[in-house]
Amino acid sequence: MTTTTTSDLRSATSGTAAALRANRRRRAGRSILVTCALTVAVAALFVFTMMVGSFRIGAGEVIASVLHLSDNPSVDFVVRGLRLPTAAAALTVGLALGASGTIFQQVLRNPLASPDFVGITSGAGLAAAAGIVLLQAGGLVVSGLALGGAILAALAMYLLAWRDGVTGYRFILIGIGVAAFFEGLIGYVLSRAQLFEARQAMHWLIGSVGQASTTELLLLTGALVVLLPVAVLLQRPLGALDLGDDTARTLGARAELSRAGLLGTAVVLVALAVSVAGPIAFVALVAGPIANRLLGPAARGVLPAALVGAGLLLTADLVAVHLLPTPLPTGVVTGAVGAPYLLWLLATTNRQGAGG
Amino acid sequence: MxxxxxxxxxxxxxxxxxxxxxxxxxxxxxxxxxxxxxxxxxxxxxxxxxxxxxxxxxxxxxxxxxxxxxxxxxxxxxLGLLPQTPVAPDGITVADLVSRGRYPHQGWFRRWNDDDHDAVARALDATGTADLIDRPIRELSGGQRQRVWVAMALAQDxxxxxxxxxxxxxxxxxxxxxxxxxxxxxxxxxxxxxxxxxxxxxxxxxxxxxxxxxxxxxxxxxxxxxxVTGDLVEQVFGLNCLVVPDPIAGTPMVVPA
Known part of the structure; x- marks a missing residue:
């Protein structure tokens, strides 16, 4: 009896299987298309930012110079010496922010849960500001302090939010509390500072891709080369985790371990990004939702989100440096664009009752 | 056994x-x-x-x-379990959700094969949710949604x-x-x-x-x-009742006294 019903079921499913295949193919196709289109767009922006400025250079010359294919001292000086570091910083910092933002949002299951809101960026900011003001530090020391501050803040929050595991809502609330505490301390540190150091600290706190040193860039690039593939691989447990812990465990995922791995990866990425460029606001918050809009819902695309982050930051840098009458730090532009998005997000999530 | x-x-x-x-x-x-x-x-x-x-x-x-x-x-x-109030990410479609039931059968690198397809298709057919695959979960009625969750648990096979x-x-x-x-x-x-x-x-x-x-x-x-007897229902639920045979199946039926 069982055999006949099983074969009946098998034959009945052929139509469904075909529809399912078509559905899968469509989603996979869309994902590949979006990723390719984003890669092309980011590459184009990357080259374009090195073409414009007071000394205009053609795309071909820029590419040739970056790849060491030509030998033109004046072009090489402008491209490799002046523009490449900034463009590379915007690219890598954007990738890191986009990837870590979407991981945070997905693991904690809340669109507001980007690292700039849950205190990790503020932890970096506090450490950096304290270093600049109290230790008169500069350059790599500040970056190192920022890195340590971000990681310590993340660890502190993870421990504070721990109660038989970490849930999204607790983590976010504690993160917001921690962020407020750190912001207060940053204010205190700045109020104690001399004018010159306060200015320097303020500049760092707004965030700019123009301040990266070669060593920092190499470190961030190395981390991206290792951690982006790790993040893409960890998308598998993410597919179980975002159905809630009970379902995730039922499906055989090690929920706590996967979450710690994902958050750890995201924290290192965002900490390095912040230590290179300062706390650039909103890129981590908006990259994931934009990528999801492009990919379709619940697509978990870490790579597309990273590419969106890079695209956003390259654009923000173009606007900050070239379109505005006076060049501004990148963080001002991302903040001005990101704040309305945040308001819209708060308004719409509340309306759907999904704000937590 | x-x-x-x-x-x-x-x-x-x-x-x-x-x-x-x-x-x-x-x-x-x-x-x-x-x-x-x-x-x-x-x-x-x-x-x-x-x-x-x-x-x-x-x-x-x-x-x-x-x-x-x-x-x-x-x-x-x-061993599969359907929790009391399962949660789903915003906007997820039926096909995507039911497919996630295949998680334990897939590895880090082996992602999706014919067995997975068959299992998901069977689960969708068995629960009568095959024509919903492109719909977001959020838009479904309570009954449809519960059948989709059962389909996910079935896809786990x-x-x-x-x-x-x-x-x-x-x-x-x-x-x-x-x-x-x-x-x-x-x-x-x-x-x-x-x-x-x-x-x-x-x-x-x-x-x-x-x-x-x-x-x-x-x-x-x-x-x-x-x-199922009157005494048991009294003991378990604290309800004073009469137990009569179900007119269709003959199974016990509890009627409050």
């Missing part, structure tokens, strides 16, 4: 013990209902059986081995399936529809099914075996015809 049983199982949250020193045997190939008043520990027991809650004492044995010794992923190939109050938020028509579906699955594939539920009449009508719980202990267990 039973595949899933618990010995001396003690479960609790924080400093409260909910289920104390319980021995339970889940009958293979049967549909079992765990019934009891609110807060009697029936959902806690189910969570313990599905290793969502670590035992304070005692063990849960799957195929003779303690759940604590087995890898999560290996348990997940044999486990021999044992536990369901935590799957009928709670459904109207009477959808409750019956879901229970019939579970009966059908049990008849066709011999799947062992355990359902935690409130409605004693539906449990008697659609389940082979009843486990009645009160304050964390099992008060009675057996075929509904044998165990």
């Amino acid at each position: 039973t595949r899933l049983r618990a010995e001396g199982l003690t479960l609790g949250y924080d400093d409260r013990t909910i289920v104390d020193n319980l021995d339970v045997t889940v009958l293979d190939g049967k549909v079992t209902a765990i019934v009891g008043a609110n807060a009697c520990g029936k959902s806690t027991l189910l969570r313990g059986l599905a290793r969502l809650l670590a035992p304070r004492a005692g063990t849960v044995l799957l195929d003779g081995r303690s759940l604590a010794e087995l890898r999560n992923i290996d348990v997940a190939k044999v 486990t021999d044992l399936l536990l369901l935590d109050e799957p009928t709670t938020y459904l109207d009477i028509n959808h409750q019956v529809e879901l229970l019939r579906l579970l009966r059908k699955l049990n008849a066709e594939s011999g799947k062992t099914i355990v359902i935690v539920m409130h409605d004693l009449n539906l449990a008697c009508r659609y389940c082979d075996h009843l486990i009645a719980m009160s304050s964390g202990a099992i008060v009675a267990e057996g075929a509904p015809v044998d165990v």
Whole structure:
């Protein structure tokens, strides 16, 4: 009896299987298309930012110079010496922010849960500001302090939010509390500072891709080369985790371990990004939702989100440096664009009752 | 030989013990209902059986081995559970959600093959949700949504399936529809099914075996015809009632006195 019903079921499913295949193919196709289109767009922006400025250079010359294919001292000086570091910083910092933002949002299951809101960026900011003001530090020391501050803040929050595991809502609330505490301390540190150091600290706190040193860039690039593939691989447990812990465990995922791995990866990425460029606001918050809009819902695309982050930051840098009458730090532009998005997000999530 | 049983199982949250020193045997190939008043520990027991809650004492044995010794992923190939209020990411479609039931059968690099396709397609067909695959979960009615979740649990393709109050938020028509579906699955594939539920009449009508719980202990267990009496209902639910045969199936039916 069982055999006949099983074969009946098998034959009945052929139509469904075909529809399912078509559905899968469509989603996979869309994902590949979006990723390719984003890669092309980011590459184009990357080259374009090195073409414009007071000394205009053609795309071909820029590419040739970056790849060491030509030998033109004046072009090489402008491209490799002046523009490449900034463009590379915007690219890598954007990738890191986009990837870590979407991981945070997905693991904690809340669109507001980007690292700039849950205190990790503020932890970096506090450490950096304290270093600049109290230790008169500069350059790599500040970056190192920022890195340590971000990681310590993340660890502190993870421990504070721990109660038989970490849930999204607790983590976010504690993160917001921690962020407020750190912001207060940053204010205190700045109020104690001399004018010159306060200015320097303020500049760092707004965030700019123009301040990266070669060593920092190499470190961030190395981390991206290792951690982006790790993040893409960890998308598998993410597919179980975002159905809630009970379902995730039922499906055989090690929920706590996967979450710690994902958050750890995201924290290192965002900490390095912040230590290179300062706390650039909103890129981590908006990259994931934009990528999801492009990919379709619940697509978990870490790579597309990273590419969106890079695209956003390259654009923000173009606007900050070239379109505005006076060049501004990148963080001002991302903040001005990101704040309305945040308001819209708060308004719409509340309306759907999904704000937590 | 039973595949899933618990010995001396003690479960609790924080400093409260909910289920104390319980021995339970889940009958293979049967549909079992765990019934009891609110807060009697029936959902806690189910969570313990599905290793969502670590035992304070005692063990849960799957195929003779303690759940604590087995890898999560290996348990997940044999034992599935549908939680009481499952959550889904915003905007997820039916096809995507049901496909995620294949998680334990896939590896880090082996992602998707014909077995997965077949299992998902069978689950969709069995639950009558095949024409919904492109729809977001959010837009579905309560009954459709519950069938989609059952489809996800079916796609996991486990021999044992536990369901935590799957009928709670459904109207009477959808409750019956879901229970019939579970009966059908049990008849066709011999799947062992355990359902935690409130409605004693539906449990008697659609389940082979009843486990009645009160304050964390099992008060009675057996075929509904044998165990459901006025005294038992009085003892478990505190309800003074009359038990009469169901006019259609002849199973016990509880009528408040």
